[in-house]
Amino acid sequence: MRDKLETKSKLVSSVGELIGRKGFNAVGVNAVARTAGVDKVLIYRYFDGLEGLYKAYAASADFWPSVEEILGTQEQQAELQSLPGSKALTLVFRRYAQALRARPTTIEILAWETVERNGLTEALEHVREEMGLKMAESMRQLNLPNADWPSIVNMMVFAIHYAAVRARKIRHFNGIDIQADEAWERMFLSFERMIAAMEVLDD
Amino acid sequence: MRDKLETKSKLVSSVGELIGRKGFNAVGVNAVARTAGVDKVLIYRYFDGLEGLYKAYAASADFWPSVEEILGTQEQQAELQSLPGSKALTLVFRRYAQALRARPTTIEILAWETVERNGLTEALEHVREEMGLKMAESMRQLNLPNADWPSIVNMMVFAIHYAAVRARKIRHFNGIDIQADEAWERMFLSFERMIAAMEVLDD
DNA sequence: TGCTTTTGTCACCGACTGGTGATATAAAGT
DNA sequence: ACTTTATATCACCAGTCGGTGACAAAAGCA
Numbered sequence A, B: 001m002r003d004k005l006e007t008k009s010k011l012v013s014s015v016g017e018l019i020g021r022k023g024f025n026a027v028g029v030n031a032v033a034r035t036a037g038v039d040k041v042l043i044y045r046y047f048d049g050l051e052g053l054y055k056a057y058a059a060s061a062d063f064w065p066s067v068e069e070i071l072g073t074q075e076q077q078a079e080l081q082s083l084p085g086s087k088a089l090t091l092v093f094r095r096y097a098q099a100l101r102a103r104p105t106t107i108e109i110l111a112w113e114t115v116e117r118n119g120l121t122e123a124l125e126h127v128r129e130e131m132g133l134k135m136a137e138s139m140r141q142l143n144l145p146n147a148d149w150p151s152i153v154n155m156m157v158f159a160i161h162y163a164a165v166r167a168r169k170i171r172h173f174n175g176i177d178i179q180a181d182e183a184w185e186r187m188f189l190s191f192e193r194m195i196a197a198m199e200v201l202d203d
Numbered sequence C: 001t002g003c004t005t006t007t008g009t010c011a012c013c014g015a016c017t018g019g020t021g022a023t024a025t026a027a028a029g030t
Numbered sequence D: 001a002c003t004t005t006a007t008a009t010c011a012c013c014a015g016t017c018g019g020t021g022a023c024a025a026a027a028g029c030a
Helices: A004-022 A029-036 A041-047 A050-060 A067-071 A074-082 A085-101 A104-113 A119-139 A149-167 A181-202 B004-022 B029-036 B041-047 B050-060 B067-071 B074-082 B085-101 B104-113 B119-139 B149-167 B181-202
Strands: none
Touching: A004 A029, A004 A041, A004 A050, A004 A104, A029 A041, A029 A050, A041 A050, A050 A119, A067 A074, A067 A085, A067 A119, A074 A085, A085 A104, A085 A119, A085 A149, A085 A181, A104 A119, A104 A149, A119 A149, A149 A181, A149 B149, A149 B181, A181 B149, A181 B181, B004 B029, B004 B041, B004 B050, B004 B104, B029 B041, B029 B050, B041 B050, B050 B119, B067 B074, B067 B085, B067 B119, B074 B085, B085 B104, B085 B119, B085 B149, B085 B181, B104 B119, B104 B149, B119 B149, B149 B181
16 A cells, blocks of 8 residues: 555544544644554654644644635525615524534634644634635625624624634533523624614614 | 641642633643642642632632622612612612623632633522622612513623633724724713613603 | 656654652751 | 651652654665
8 A cells, every 4th residue: 555645544533533523632643653553753754843744734624614614605696685684693602602512623613713823723713714705795785784893793702712612621601501502592683682782773 | 838728728829820811721730839839739639629628728718709890889779779770770780790800800700700710610600699689679769660670680791701811812803893992982982871761651 | 668756654863851860968856 | 975766868669751863674776
């Protein structure tokens, strides 16, 4: 089995496997090479070290939702525009949270982003920022009430990220079971009502 | 210098010093003993290991704001009740964020809480949950509009935590400089307006 | 065929990790 | 002064880490 591509892809996928099985902390040259069943020196030869391997993994994996996954097809986006702004925006956040929660590996990296920077967290940061830009563009189509939307969106995204990241390790917060779907739904419903209130006042 | 108490306190304070200087990751028996200028075996003898030392440190440090720091004295709490609910609640969150941002060590632990559990993160979790309970109790005095307050409060606290934790390593989010005071102020102002809108509708 | 390049293994390095048993030394009690 | 006890140091363990140089074997090419 002298197949460079095969070996490379084994190394790359081992990164994801390790993150999933043992967490980000367990990822290192020795561990990755061991789970790939390959010598660690190849990480240096083929990827110029762990950083390069991180980048290769970042490019390979579906570890971030696309704009389409959140906003839907062209038709669905049109539908979105016909809804009241509060409903449409909340639906977008709901989908965003759903997409995130379906990607445990991404959440793991998201958590590590706050304690350590490396090629992988930087890649995640980059694609997220890119998506944020596109989302902001698309969301300008919605008929939202007057407000400081960048700050409101950030606030909500912060809350979603923290809830997703924290729920992995700690179940309760202020007496609420933040792992349960119900907690998420309550959050979104509250958000929708706040925005709806601003909508009414705007008329 | 055969002073057990002195030695113990040197070990305990070294934990805080290390977290501040090198981050949570750098804390280990070897490093702590080294910075304390003492043999690591004493960590096992006096604290029964790193976990025990964590707990001792948690008990020693002022690493979480008290309810008074957030709500103020009895008089100030009375003042708070005379304000519109939206203003009062926002003020409380503003003070909470301020208290948090003034404690970099706490933020560091808060960040690690999401990736690893140990005696220290559990202690932090415990005092926070306790404060959350007391806060909820006190906040029932405010004249707030009808809403699912537990979920709204959680949402806002999540956002504050994430912003505090993330700003240490990454400055921008969706084009906003989240390290700047202005970003915080915008967030609080938006929050206040959302609640205010609900207040108006409630009448 | 023989030579070169690619692909991969292996053994080893120094530095660090958490953890322990034996030992020195200062203080306290008699 | 002598013994006991508390306090602290030291040397060492096995294991892991990231990283490297020497070598083996397969593949490509002449």
